[in-house]
Amino acid sequence: MRYLPLNEADRAAMREVVGVSAVDELFSDVPADALNPKLDLPPHQGELSVERQMRALASKNLAAGDAPFFAGCGAYKHHVPATVDHIIQRSEFLTAYTPYQPEIAQGTLQYLFEFQTQVATLTGMEVANASMYDGSTACAEAALMARRVTGRKKVVCSGGLHPHYAAVIHTNSELIGDTVLEAPSSADGHGSIADMIDDETSCIVVQSPDVFGHVRDLSALAEKAHEHGALLVAVVTEAVSFGLLKSPGAQGADIVVAEGQSIGNALNFGGPYVGLFAARQKHIRHMPGRLCGETVDADGQRGFVLTLSTREQHIRRDKATSNICTNSGLCSLAFTVHMSLLGGQGLRRLAILNHETACRTADALSAVPGVEILNERFFNEFTVRLPKDAAEVVEALAERGIVAGVPGGRLWPNDPEMANLLIVAATEVTTDEDVRALAEGLKAVL
Amino acid sequence: MRYLPLNEADRAAMREVVGVSAVDELFSDVPADALNPKLDLPPHQGELSVERQMRALASKNLAAGDAPFFAGCGAYKHHVPATVDHIIQRSEFLTAYTPYQPEIAQGTLQYLFEFQTQVATLTGMEVANASMYDGSTACAEAALMARRVTGRKKVVCSGGLHPHYAAVIHTNSELIGDTVLEAPSSADGHGSIADMIDDETSCIVVQSPDVFGHVRDLSALAEKAHEHGALLVAVVTEAVSFGLLKSPGAQGADIVVAEGQSIGNALNFGGPYVGLFAARQKHIRHMPGRLCGETVDADGQRGFVLTLSTREQHIRRDKATSNICTNSGLCSLAFTVHMSLLGGQGLRRLAILNHETACRTADALSAVPGVEILNERFFNEFTVRLPKDAAEVVEALAERGIVAGVPGGRLWPNDPEMANLLIVAATEVTTDEDVRALAEGLKAVL
């Protein structure tokens, strides 16, 4: 078999050195009746055959690049420069482990340091970690961190928080007996959670642009939260928006979490993605996840190491800040390479193009009879109310090869008020023909 | 622009150091009326836009992998392991130059040494060079080499030589006043050129498997050629056949040239490919192309260098063995990586699978009324005679998404005897469904 270098002669020679006559003698601690079970699995196959089977599966999916495509809600179709994928496939990055031996892992460590700097800068925060699994798990970890910082046990989520993010907070926080309050989802963007904050609140979790696409002003909420000794956790699911919007840090956030997929990473049906996690300097010892720090070597040369590991599970065990023992390595590399190419100027232009495309899309849809745009301020995503069930509309358009957006029923399956909503995202890859196709498609099926 | 690191401030600072106020002062030797012509060319574009245009062009072609596919005649559809493409894309191989500084090019030099060893072994010869542009140019260079070795000016080509290869020999040899004789093409595989060899013949050029797929016995021809003091140049266009057939070297060839595309390289619409060139040790100083040789460094460690460059143009100028100053670098790397994975055993099995598939294909086609198989001995390619013009049949099947093979009219456009011939190749990628589709398609259109 192509992946196994030992041949029979090797195995025989090695068994002799080891002192066994059959390899199963090495499995003698396994209950005999459980050893070598009969498995209902096919035998090994060559590359050609495997590739064909996988291609057959892939061909049953409609790739975003092959359709007018408007789905968003936490994952966005962007163009990634070919250089990014080339670099993350280099053996030295792809097939390295966690940089536990820093002397021979400076490549990984330096890019992590650069990544942390980029994330801190974009979020407007002082420090950032080396990444989390994705935006939603970063968000749940932020709530847990706020608990550690404040010693309080009540989380308040805004109504514009992605319902899957809210669900992950629920799952994580309620498990340890904490309270998670959610404001009602308000598709029109007018709701506020200011009234829900009290002196028992550990943090408020506010997304902007929110799941409906509304761009929210965080400053007043930050002030209110701080008045009550609570933290503001700002959530961003579209990292390209950092190029054009005032940073959460500038608006007073204490912790910023974001989904970094939009920069450098493919859609991948939801994963792997890269969670961004940034905070104020004073809270670093409460932060979850890996941190890379600068130091010097025995010759006095600058170098980088994983640091503050006394927060982490492999040292602190049951006293750790979280059980997380990986970051999203390659995805964070993809993020940092793409970001290094873009620079601040490129990201800003990219964000402007996204915004302009979304504006054009909104204008085109608002001309479709029966379609009502709900957003006043939006970045590259907005919500429309349709005169009928949006899931049916999306399905009908999918049959025409158009992915029209995310229907409200997909995210809020049991909320009839959401059923007619369609959340529409447009990015720099959206063409005028795509917009036309969507508008005409909507006209046809409404 | 993304590929240009200088910004305007850099340019201004550099102009000052250089002592010009405008860059065009550096172009002052250009006739003023010719400088800065108005060009009818589009302006620069981003990646997304360029990729879209190229994708649109690509989508107008039928990829071999998307169809039952039977075209051969010098280029073959094989499966290439993913590892091969990964390795040739490594920066250190992809973006290096010719190894003129051997101390920092041992990567390239060692794989060339390994490549030369593999090629010499497969062809059954003593030495091989570091590759040529492709099989056809290697073939023409072999004829020129035979001229240098023998001092004679007459080349005799067998009738089974790929007509494009013969054309390249004509073009190169006749330019310097040599004579090139071609035996008539004999689709039934019975012709011989033994009678055309005389004491003025520098070499005979014989292909096996020949362009019709016939596997030829070279031994008798070699003997005959040697009796007259001529060399036997053996030509192989399907390198996978080295896995199963007696090597040309074992049959007495003096020079072996081959198209190496089948091992490690994609179809690429005809190029880049990799020409293999092997010969007897005694003739090495007459060989064209680069050679890599073993030596030692100042510390006595083994290392590799380009060698015997006194044959080459950059030293010998008008006395060089050829004007060639590159090899087919990356394609030879792809060949050697694929070959290192296959090994002799893997290549043999691959060759057997090719042969068996071709046998099955031949059997299926011979059951189609009106189809006559012309080959007795063949490897993975054979010729059938159809009751009508094969080019029309191929076109009709192309409309059904089947690439049935190469029609005689494509290679011999003006020979009515060839018009009804169809040359059919099958490889390890050919499935039983492909064979069925071809047989049924033929039934339908004949």
Added chain:
Amino acid sequence: LEVALLFDEGDFEGTGVDLPEPAGTASRLGDLAADEAPTLPGLAEPEAMRHYVRLSQKNYAIDMGIFPLGSCTMKHNPRLNEKVARMPGFADIHPLQPQSTVQGALELIAQLAGWLKELTGMPAVAMSPKAGAHGELCGMMAIKAALIARGEAETRTRVLVPESAHGTNPATAVQCGFTVDKLPASTDGRVDIAAFREKLGDDVAGIMVTNPNTCGLFERDIREMADLVHEAGGYFYCDGANFNAIAGKVRPGDLGIDAMHINLHKTFSTPHGGGGPGSGPTVLSEALAPYAPLPFVVEEEGRFRLVEDASEAEDAFGRMTAFHGQMGMFVRALTYMLSHGGDGIARAAEDAVLNANYVLARLSAEMSPAFDGHCMHEALFSDAFLKGTGVGTIDFAKAMIDEGFHPMTMYFPLVVPGAMLIEPTESESKRSLDEFCDSLLALAKDAKSGEAEKFKSAPRLAPRRRLDETQAARRPVLRWQPEAAAAMAAE
């Protein structure tokens, strides 16, 4: 070649992407638009390429040589997997696009789930956990949910965890609101079954045991442990980090476990990538299956459907992540499985175990095995052979770097003094192992013959000498700052 930080070499006004001119549409962002671009440099493509290529050359990787980190399982990462994962039908699909347009993706998840269930002998698997530790969390959350359903969540709060466990185990238990009670190891490196028996009681939620354990040994009393904890009313969480040692050879489901995560990046070869992304599907027993988190895939008359709604799965304990798991890793893992087949997976486990025992046998000539007898997929040594040499485990490890090898896992598991845990995996050839063993034997001799200085000053041939981790932690510098800001911060 030194590589500057990109902030020191890049142009803050530059960019390495070409984007069309904006049309100048009026902004619909009101006063929430920033006035200026973020202050980050943009490198031209040639500069960026060099920056990262040079950086990469400062890393060691499995593609360069053996990476014998015990318990980390650095095996070969096939490039076919990378190629397949980049097919647009997998890489370029959105988690929320209509399910009718992603039937192949859902089928793939179902197929992979099928393989995992067959290989583990378990009836259910939760696919969404994003990494091994996330899978642990999933398993323990399922246990918590089951206890809640039984009305015993308040009373059953203690979880038994062996001392030799990965640090994630206790951390996970705590993150689920349990308390951790340490299980001592017996002298043969396994759970002390007598001590275990004594620890059981009405307040025990369950146990978390790694098998094969972090000493590289199979817990030969595992069935008894399972029976005992079940009798005591608790659940058996098995840490599957070392499943690669037994995949295809024995099914955890046949041993009585209730939950186990599977590291796709260990056992099934998806790349570690310098720290991630991982993927940690978690298999569950009949008892825990109803509590599996959302979403999951069901097959209905040949169509595949994602169940995302709690109303369809009332017992589900919730949701672990926004979407459906690490699809990109699923593609790679299934590609690996199809390539190996059932026979190849078992053969890989056998070769991994044989390789580890070969290393154990050869190195025992100069080094000190932690326990008698054979091991499974990793060989554990203590620092006894270094006693009195002045060379510590870390010095020995750093000296390996100068020999061209990545060091083994050090100081873990905690139950062995100066532990050195070597896991070669099945990807190493005999030739590679012999080179490695020859080198380590020579180093051990050097240490014993008093060449301590060579070890203390190692590494000398790496991109960096030993790095000062204390300084890094005492005064954390976690990001680049412009000189002025950095100076201010230093004050």
Added chain:
Amino acid sequence: LEVALLFDEGDFEGTGVDLPEPAGTASRLGDLAADEAPTLPGLAEPEAMRHYVRLSQKNYAIDMGIFPLGSCTMKHNPRLNEKVARMPGFADIHPLQPQSTVQGALELIAQLAGWLKELTGMPAVAMSPKAGAHGELCGMMAIKAALIARGEAETRTRVLVPESAHGTNPATAVQCGFTVDKLPASTDGRVDIAAFREKLGDDVAGIMVTNPNTCGLFERDIREMADLVHEAGGYFYCDGANFNAIAGKVRPGDLGIDAMHINLHKTFSTPHGGGGPGSGPTVLSEALAPYAPLPFVVEEEGRFRLVEDASEAEDAFGRMTAFHGQMGMFVRALTYMLSHGGDGIARAAEDAVLNANYVLARLSAEMSPAFDGHCMHEALFSDAFLKGTGVGTIDFAKAMIDEGFHPMTMYFPLVVPGAMLIEPTESESKRSLDEFCDSLLALAKDAKSGEAEKFKSAPRLAPRRRLDETQAARRPVLRWQPEAAAAMAAE
């Protein structure tokens, strides 16, 4: 890390591919089937990966740093080009499949031809030459064919070639049956126009002039040369190796040339790949266009067709290769062109020339420029500044390796003693050039201050010290052999 030869580490009975069992069909090869497999080792995939990854790490490459080989034009190779070239619609199409199924490929060739004609101002282009030298051959063959058509092939046999030309020029002329007559250089590094005038005559077939020439200078009398050779009845072949200096800035067709090859791997960024593959399309004037070789693409009512048959192109001088040229390189070159656009191509030439002049200006402080005045895309120095130091050009070059740089082109062009030809290209940033210049200036000072030993013993930090090229040539070992055979051969 040393890397063994694969023949020393591989298993001759092994294989790193999995192929199905053969069915056992009876062979139709008769007695021409070999009895045994070729005796070559097959490496398992992990072994093969390591072998080549480690080998690669012994190379220097443009992705690692400046590669200032004059006349070789090592510029950045965009990865977009690599991605596009691998689209199945380009990579997985056969040269002889029906033309109706490759319309996009033919259109691409036509588009690229259009760009090349527009950039050069020439009416025709032969696309099939496989490399620069092959393109030269194409151009000279076209000249030969034109002379045959004029009935002057027997009388016009002399080709004038400057001393400074690439070695390929005289070799090519000879390969077309011409004799070579050397043109001396004037003291300013250009063709001596007076000498040139004298050499003209009835027996002159043409001239081969590189422009910009290999001294990095534009031949300012090029139009006069063109007029003179045309008046004398000959043709003007221009070696286009340095077209990157002027692309978009001036069109060779406006200067009177008849044929010029274009190195797609130089000017248009297709990768050099350690020696190839190249691609050398050759533009032709009206006078030579009829003789262009087969095949070529024509557009007919929006459809594209390959003309492959001499009956359609009676004057065509023949065929240069089996198929249609280096399609894979065409794809990359067109991708580059579309990315840069007409404006970007001109800007790239300007930056390349500015970069070279910056290097020339800075290095002139310590090194010896070969000629006065500005240069084009490459800066030429002589070894005058090393006189009396005991350091030769080669020593200086090898010392650069220890500083982390690839050396420049040495001892070429031949017209300058101890020549050092530096071509930075447009891909270098000012920062990169400053590092490079600082380092070379320091080296020059070291050489002058008597540190000859440092230079003589360089390189010390490379994977190998200086290699013995004499031994390699005197007793060529061009392949690995089993020890027995090698011993026998040595006798």
